[in-house]
Amino acid sequence: MGRLRDILSRMMIVLSRLSVLIATVMVLTALPAWAADGPLSLTTGMREPWTTEHRDGFTDLLIEALAKRTGVAMTLSVNPAAARAITLVNDGVDDGLAARIGGLDKDYPNLVQVPEPIFINDFVACTNADNPVIKTWGDLAPLSVAHIIGWQIFERNLPSVRELTTARDSRQLVQLLQNARADTILHERWQALWQAHQLNHLIKVQEPPLAQVPMYLYLHERHAALVPLISAELVAMKADGSHQRLQDKAFSRILPGR
Numbered sequence: 001m002g003r004l005r006d007i008l009s010r011m012m013i014v015l016s017r018l019s020v021l022i023a024t025v026m027v028l029t030a031l032p033a034w035a036a037d038g039p040l041s042l043t044t045g046m047r048e049p050w051t052t053e054h055r056d057g058f059t060d061l062l063i064e065a066l067a068k069r070t071g072v073a074m075t076l077s078v079n080p081a082a083a084r085a086i087t088l089v090n091d092g093v094d095d096g097l098a099a100r101i102g103g104l105d106k107d108y109p110n111l112v113q114v115p116e117p118i119f120i121n122d123f124v125a126c127t128n129a130d131n132p133v134i135k136t137w138g139d140l141a142p143l144s145v146a147h148i149i150g151w152q153i154f155e156r157n158l159p160s161v162r163e164l165t166t167a168r169d170s171r172q173l174v175q176l177l178q179n180a181r182a183d184t185i186l187h188e189r190w191q192a193l194w195q196a197h198q199l200n201h202l203i204k205v206q207e208p209p210l211a212q213v214p215m216y217l218y219l220h221e222r223h224a225a226l227v228p229l230i231s232a233e234l235v236a237m238k239a240d241g242s243h244q245r246l247q248d249k250a251f252s253r254i255l256p257g258r
Helices: 002-030 058-070 082-090 152-157 170-178 189-198 221-240 242-254
Strands: 040-044 074-078 096-101 111-113 119-127 144-148 163-167 184-188 211-220
Touching: 040 082, 058 074, 058 096, 058 221, 058 242, 082 096, 082 111, 082 211, 111 221, 119 170, 119 189, 144 170, 152 211, 163 170, 170 184, 170 189, 184 189, 189 242, 211 221, 221 242
Parallel strands: 040 074, 040 096, 144 163, 144 184
Antiparallel strands: 096 211, 111 211, 119 184, 119 211
């Protein structure tokens, strides 16, 4: 069985490299606009630990790696105004979006979604200890719960709970748990762990995640020829382990006990 797994793993790497080669030929044949226009300007709304001032967040590292692997220069900046950021790309002011949910191209016709997700967002319940145990949305009903105001994934799925508190940002949310003003908080996994690390407060991330949402890259349609290349490189990075190594580099330092 071990030999069979090795053979299958090697086959996956060969296939991913072949797909990159095919995509590269397609891009070179299409003579895309980026070659003359300079680096692709990408924006994201996700801050620490996805993007940091030192450019060592996961999305920072991933875009840098993609640029090197594809030969396509890219820059990444943070624009927390989500609707405005999408409009700027749809209007062609910026070249692309990083770390957005799928399907935006249905409402914004000038956006082209890169098919392969750049990562999966885990939306989790966090507590101060192993108890209470939370495995489903229904387990939250008897508890006092807090989440950031406006996060629709929680507002849409949360059942009626004993007490509900909303916070304005990640820091205030984790402080509610730190000060025992909530039994559990709901957040995205790595932002919760990063903020707890900043506050020197140990939290327990309940497993499994309450929801998992793939996150994608989008390009303005004038760069559509780059989409197969970028998608193929993302597949290849996951197959050769470099995608996981970037995750380890970005997130290992904020894991509990580190």
